[in-house]
Amino acid sequence: MPKPATIAIDGPVAVGKSVIGSLLAQRLGYRFLDTGAMYRALTWLALELGVDLEDEKALEELALGASIELAAEGVMVGGRDVSLDIRREEVERGVSLVAKVGGVRRALVAKQRQMAQGGQVVVAGRDIGTVVLPHAELKLYLVASAEERARRRHLELVQRGQEANYEQVLAELKRRDKIDSERVLAPLQPAPDAKVIDTDELNIEQVLAEIMGIIGGC
Numbered sequence: 229m230p231k232p233a234t235i236a237i238d239g240p241v242a243v244g245k246s247v248i249g250s251l252l253a254q255r256l257g258y259r260f261l262d263t264g265a266m267y268r269a270l271t272w273l274a275l276e277l278g279v280d281l282e283d284e285k286a287l288e289e290l291a292l293g294a295s296i297e298l299a300a301e302g303v304m305v306g307g308r309d310v311s312l313d314i315r316r317e318e319v320e321r322g323v324s325l326v327a328k329v330g331g332v333r334r335a336l337v338a339k340q341r342q343m344a345q346g347g348q349v350v351v352a353g354r355d356i357g358t359v360v361l362p363h364a365e366l367k368l369y370l371v372a373s374a375e376e377r378a379r380r381r382h383l384e385l386v387q388r389g390q391e392a393n394y395e396q397v398l399a400e401l402k403r404r405d406k407i408d409s410e411r412v413l414a415p416l417q418p419a420p421d422a423k424v425i426d427t428d429e430l431n432i433e434q435v436l437a438e439i440m441g442i443i444g445g446c
């Protein structure tokens with residue numbers, strides 16, 4: 229059986245899309261595209277340039293003109309590696325505002341489709357199976373409870389040496405879930421033909437094993 233050429237992985241904040249997606253891509257010898265990093269990179273650039281995050285026109289222009297690349301060495305904006313900057317708190321706080329602007333989504337979705345052309349790619353995001361690549365051969369939708377996702381994100385922050393309070397992490401995660409799922413454009417939701425995987429009780433290896441099982445049966 230041929231492997232699916234294009235694999236979409238969607239799901240909420242901190243469900244493990246990036247970790248699972250990049251490991252899966254490695255295992256299959258595919259490229260991995262983390263589309264969330266593109267929305268983050270644009271948010272970082274807007275903050276850097278002092279663009280008001282409520283100014284939709286300015287954000288759209290920025291998205292159309294910005295050079296955002298998902299390179300093997302990291303996330304590049306205008307040739308600068310911003311992989312660490314885009315994980316900063318102010319980006320985290322602002323990114324949902326930027327991601328709900330129609331013009332921004334149009335510009336970034338066009339780039340994402342271009343990057344996914346040719347297949348052999350795992351693409352992670354919120355709207356990959358529904359909007360960006362509705363014809364992806366395999367669509368996965370990862371879920372986990374807000375509490376479990378907050379526990380994982382909190383642990384990740386602590387391991388990185390950052391100060392973190394579990395209750396705050398949980399509240400922030402719920403705030404972003406709400407904006408991502410209630411926005412008018414491309415709200416977070418599984419495609420009708422997506423395979424939903426509940427990762428609450430599963431570790432990374434177990435999730436990967438489940439996905440490899442699905443691919444084996446494709």
Ligand code: DC
Nearest residue numbers: 263264265267323324327353354355
């Ligand atoms: O996956 P992440 O946390 O890095 O995503 C950052 C933000 O970008 C998040 O608020 C949702 C948004 N996003 C989106 O709207 N569409 C995507 N395809 C990927 C991310």
